[in-house]
Amino acid sequence: MRIDLHAHSTASDGTDTPAELVRAAAAAGLDVVALTDHDTVAGHAEAIAAATAGLTVVPGMELSCRLDGIGMHMLAYLFDPEEPELARERELVRDDRTPRAQAMIAKLRGLGVDVTWEQVSRIAAGGSVGRPHIATALVELGVVPTVSDAFTPDWLADGGRAYAEKHELDPFEAVRLVKAAGGVTVFAHPAAVKRGRCVPESAIAELAAAGLDGIEVDHMDHDDATRARLRGLAGDLGLLVTGSSDYHGSRKTCRLGDYTTDPEVYGEITRRAAGAFPVPGAGGDTRA
Known part of the structure; x- marks a missing residue:
């Protein structure tokens, strides 16, 4: 089994x-x-x-x-x-995930990454938005090679430069x-x-x-x-x-x-x- x-x-x-x-x-x-x-x-x-x-x-x-x-x-x-x-x-x-994602996008844009809410929303496709969706956007933009590589202090890991609490x-x-x-x-x-x-x-x-x-x-x-x-x-x-x-x-x-x-x-x-x-x-x- x-x-x-x-x-x-x-x-x-x-x-x-x-x-x-x-x-x-x-x-x-x-x-x-x-x-x-x-x-x-x-x-x-x-x-x-x-x-x-x-x-x-x-x-x-x-x-x-x-x-x-x-x-x-x-x-x-x-x-x-x-x-x-x-x-x-x-x-x-669940409901706090959207403002949190928007806050992380704002931080990424402040770091020079051209990610948008529209891109992340498209990736989430109606699902409960989370960091993996933002990580996927970073892969699409060529910022990191894989989703896992986005979960570092440089980007989305807890306490990272683009991290936001929820x-x-x-x-x-x-x-x-x-x-x-x-x-x-x-x-x-x-x-x-x-x-x-x-x-x-x-x-x-x-x-x-x-x-x-x-x-x-x-x-x-x-x-x-x-x-x-x-x-x-x-x-x-x-x-x-x-x-x-x-x-x-x-x-x-x-x-x-x-x-x-x-x-x-x-x-x-x-x-x-x-x-x-x-x-x-x-x-x-x-x-x-």
């Missing part, structure tokens, strides 16, 4: 529509895929409708959080999307909100040092005590030594260990199913959830 619990569509900063992502997951031989767009559930209905027989879709989301000035992401699975407190907070985070949740509040909505929480790529500063392991222990369910260990931004260390930490703290591709379509080099989650861990996630349920495909939308 092949399970990928972290993937993005055009509802946020991926390049595949939710339906295209689901079809790609089936073509990649996955049995389960989670749609975890940033701060939105807008793609869930389309993904579920497109699920083909043999593929299960897990409704999820990746919440933007910040702890002591350090950005981090919290994966949320199988929560009630209508729970009002969580819905209100995710909308605050509304983000305290991770302890994120855990509380998701749990209150019947969901399960997993700290995404907790040691992805290439993205910038990471929260200390002491903070992960505090989050575990506050109800965090797991950490994403097997991820393209963790080397072998980091995975081994995180797996040991998860064992010490009683946390679930997940593995996922963090697929963004053509915007990143990772492929669906590059890293996967153990079926027993997936089973435990579904047992803990009370807000929503995985949706097995029943034929789905097979249009090309």
Whole structure:
């Protein structure tokens, strides 16, 4: 059983529509895929409708959080999307993405980069706008060779020359909100040092005590030594260990199913959830 619990569509900063992502997951031989767009559930209905027989879709989301000035992401699975407190907070985070992007564009223009809101908006194509869309614009303009190269102190990394803050949740509040909505929480790529500063392991222990369910260990931004260390930490703290591709379509080099989650861990996630349920495909939308 092949399970990928972290993937993005055009509802946020991926390049595949939710339906295209689901079809790609089936073509990649996955049995389960989670749609975890940033701060939105807008793609869930389309993904579920497109699920083909043999593929299960897990409704999820990746919440933007910040702890002591350090950005981090919290994966949320199988929560009630209508729970009002969580819905209100995710909308605050999502709605602040546009003014934040406009502020970063202004900073880039001040640095001599001829990027425009119209260009970034075109790239986002109606999705929840984020830094990867601005990074794609920098690639189009020849400023950087790849999207990853835009996430440096020179450009869009946390604290970088063109960085701007947005509304983000305290991770302890994120855990509380998701749990209150019947969901399960997993700290995404907790040691992805290439993205910038990471929260200390002491903070992960505090989050575990506050109800965090797991950490994403097997991820393209963790080397072998980091995975081994995180797996040991998860064992010490009683946390679930997940593995996922963090697929963004053509915007990143990772492929669906590059890293996967153990079926027993997936089973435990579904047992803990009370807000929503995985949706097995029943034929789905097979249009090309």
